[in-house]
Amino acid sequence: MAIGDIVGQVYQVNTIFQPAASVTIVITQLFGSGPNGKVEGLGDYDTFADNFTQLGSTSIKDWGALQKIFIDNAKYLQFKTSGSASTHSGFTGMQIK
Helix, strand or coil: CCCCCEEEEEECCCEEECCCCCCCEEEEEEEEECCCCEEEEEECCCCCCCEEECCCCCCCCEEEEEEEEEECCCEEEEEECCCCCCCCEEEEEEECC
């Protein structure tokens, strides 16, 4: 990948997204489905299991949150799901370094 490339991923299983040591990505949107699709900060962004996105209602079907979060090898994210095909979480962003 190169500077300026758009990056994104959708996860259906719990996944840690940690860029390579020389890469910085600005996250522009976090998204998911239902209250089980969550995003936590890890490394220097450790949120101590508190989610960047926390939804408490099972009636919420899909959600999205516009962000400006910079992640790199030391500050990264964990995407959590219930593991079912109907629950997902993910992100979009751009590589800036």
